[in-house]
Amino acid sequence: MLKLEHGNSAIGATLVTSAEELRKQNRATIDCFRTEAEHPGCGLGFGADTLVMKYYGGTEHDVDVVVYGNKLVGAFISDNGPTNYPSFRVWSLWI
Incomplete structure (x- = not known):
């Protein structure tokens, strides 16, 4: 990929x-x-x-981290569901 x-x-x-x-x-x-x-x-x-x-086929996940002043202040994992193969864009972005 x-x-x-x-x-x-x-x-x-x-x-x-x-x-x-x-x-x-x-x-x-x-x-x-x-x-x-x-x-x-x-x-x-x-x-x-x-x-x-x-x-890897399957669902798409986002991992976002927030760093401020060289310190980790937040981390988030989002399950976006299945990808829109072959474009790999989440369906909800087009709605």
């Missing part, structure tokens, strides 16, 4: 099945999501770097 490191809502997340497909999709993702100004609200303020991770 290829995913933007700093995007939100699974924007740019893509399931890839080969090294060649990974290279092509990585270039396409970086070209598409260059700056926050081009995609306001997507969370690209830190760039369009990507990461590769193992894909």
Whole structure:
């Protein structure tokens, strides 16, 4: 699975099945999501770097942590239900 490191809502997340497909999709993702100004609200303020991770089917979970003054002040785990394969975006975002 290829995913933007700093995007939100699974924007740019893509399931890839080969090294060649990974290279092509990585270039396409970086070209598409260059700056926050081009995609306001997507969370690209830190760039369009990507990461590769193992894909596990099933439900989607979010893990959010809040750090203030170098101290952990909150941590939350949310069960978002099944993903909207192949886009990996939660259905409720479109409603």
